[in-house]
Amino acid sequence: MDVLIEFISNHLQMIYIVILMIFVGVEVIGHVPAVLHTPLMSGANAIHGVVIIGAILVMLSASPDDILALSLGFVAVLLGTLNVVGGFVVTDRMLEMFKKKK
Structure with missing residues (x-):
């Protein structure tokens, strides 16, 4: 304490x-107006590429015996990648709404 x-x-x-x-x-x-909320959040999710790079750098500088640092780095890379991909999926779905239907 x-x-x-x-x-x-x-x-x-x-x-x-x-x-x-x-x-x-x-x-x-x-x-933020509701119209801009989805593109703003998908752009913010794409910024999490910095988290992926940081986690990779932490994993590279960790010793092979440091299981905690390697595990946390792996989880950070995994979650950061999911966040980036999710941001692009949301953006793609949002842009699909504005395309003309055939």
């Missing part, structure tokens, strides 16, 4: 910034 209290007291400004970022993000997303 003392370690947690010490961590919080040492990183209090960073915690305030994260809380502020959460509130600002909720306000920004909350004021």
Whole structure:
């Protein structure tokens, strides 16, 4: 418990910034019109390619004996890939709605 209290007291400004970022993000997303919400979210999902690259770099720098780092890196690559593919699938479906039907 003392370690947690010490961590919080040492990183209090960073915690305030994260809380502020959460509130600002909720306000920004909350004021986006419904028409733009799907393309905005699919674009945001595509940005998760950065997560994939970061996870691959973590896995490359981890030692072969560090099972935890390799497992977390693999899960991050897997979830990041699913998020990127899902973003493109949503975008594709959205664009299909605007095509003329034959």
